[in-house]
Amino acid sequence: MKGWLIKMNNDYLKNRRPSNHGTHTKYIYLFAFWGHVFFVPLFAFLGNSIVFYNNLLCIGIDVLCLHLNKKELYKTSTFLFVLGITYHATYCIIAFGAGNALEFYYITLTAIIILSNWSLLHKIAGITLQFVISIIMFHYVHHYPPITPIRESVHILFHHMFLFSNIFAIAYLCFFFMHTVDLAEKSLLKQAKTDCLTGLLNRGAFMEALQAEINRPDRNKEGLGIIIADIDHFKKINDTWGHLAGDEVIQKIASTLSSELRENDTIARYGGEEFVVFFPATSLASVHSIAERMRSKVEHLELHYEDSLIPVTMSFGVVFEKENIRDYSLDSFLKSADDMLYRAKAEGRNLVITQST
Known part of the structure; x- marks a missing residue:
């Protein structure tokens, strides 16, 4: 009987959480995919070929992450996604300068890292990396001009779009976290009141x-x-x-x-x-x-x-x-x-x- 209970609990922890994790990352990847598709003509218009090709690369990474997510390779998909967005956002800051709300991606990626199923050590390393890069970019844009200067109107457009993207992503992650906590509380309450063998009240x-x-x-x-x-x-x-x-x-x-x-x-x-x-x-x-x-x-x-x-x-x-x-x-x-x-x-x-x- 004890062995059966342990097996049931292990099956729950093994299967339930990854499924829930895979659902929320799926929508993050889908949102990123359509966002990157939307930016293709804009980056082509701005004339920075590296940014343009980086954006195409991110579209490929988004598709790959969706595939890996479907295969339940959650750690790998999250790693590739965080790596791709970090690189793309960092080079865009170098290319277009400060004030485009691109720096907010480091905060959004931090939230994604925290909610990932990485080990604690890997989470700390990932969060530290986001912090270090954001500090480096802060000092960089104050000492070096942008590679591709953009008009004020485009600058404002960038700011609003990137701000929207990050606020939407943060809001979704917060909703997911609250939903997960609510499900966990309901599950614990049910377990506290239910006989595990019969499903009846205890x-x-x-x-x-x-x-x-x-x-x-x-x-x-x-x-x-x-x-x-x-x-x-x-x-x-x-x-x-x-x-x-x-x-x-x-x-x-x-x-x-x-x-x-x-x-x-x-x-x-x-x-x-x-x-x-x-x-x-x-x-x-x-x-x-x-x-x-x-x-x-x-x-x-x-x-x-x-x-x-x-x-x-x-x-x-x-x-x-x-x-x-x-x-x-x-x-x-x-x-x-x-x-x-x-x-x-x-x-x-x-x-x-x-x-x-």
Whole structure:
């Protein structure tokens, strides 16, 4: 069981994060591709052949990065993209001078590096490189004139376009980061409240939900029923067929019990081979009838493991209360249901024993 949990966690970390990372880098590369395509005629008009061919090179790098991203080679694609944009932006600063908002690319690339799946050491090296180059370019443009001077109108156009590109990219990366954090929080919350084997609520989450139901202010003396159910002779199943077979039995029974519930009913794996359900807005006859249907369905399940048919039955303890529900604590409610379960076990198992408190 422990090994299965570790494998599931490793599979999640291995597959989920790269897929998410690949999605956001895909759109970064696409945005860069169309941006570089847009600049082809402008750079051709300005007459600096090196800048023009560098821009064509970046288009090729964007296409290559999209291909590598699709192949899930995320580290390589990010490295090539950062390298290409850094080189292109740096030479454009040398060619056209300062004030074109090209220096903002170093900040945008820093954000891309931080959100990449590089190692921490490589991230620090990449960020340091962006900082060093930006300092060098700052001093360079104050000591040397541009190779290709441009008119003021083109200078303003460059500034606005490059500023837009960087603000858009930074905004997208921030959105991606917030979205990733939100997904991670939801995933952790789900893991904290969910039984990993069955997908049902775990004991703690069930107790929280039951307490909220008991305290619900608009209850209006609606009945509340609780079932505690236990797989009969479950230790024998594990001893005979092994724990993997036992896990399959628990999963199948969880699915079977859940299929009998209404939308507002709540089921959980209470622990081991025990399950617990509470039923709001119901009646004693309804809860007893549901428990009997559950018992019958489990008894008639055909649970095959390898070449064997595993016979399975369950015992059910049922408690129902309609008046003064708030006078009962969680422990007293569950203890009453547990007492009924023990009676069902003592009287031969595969039974439903009901008590109306």
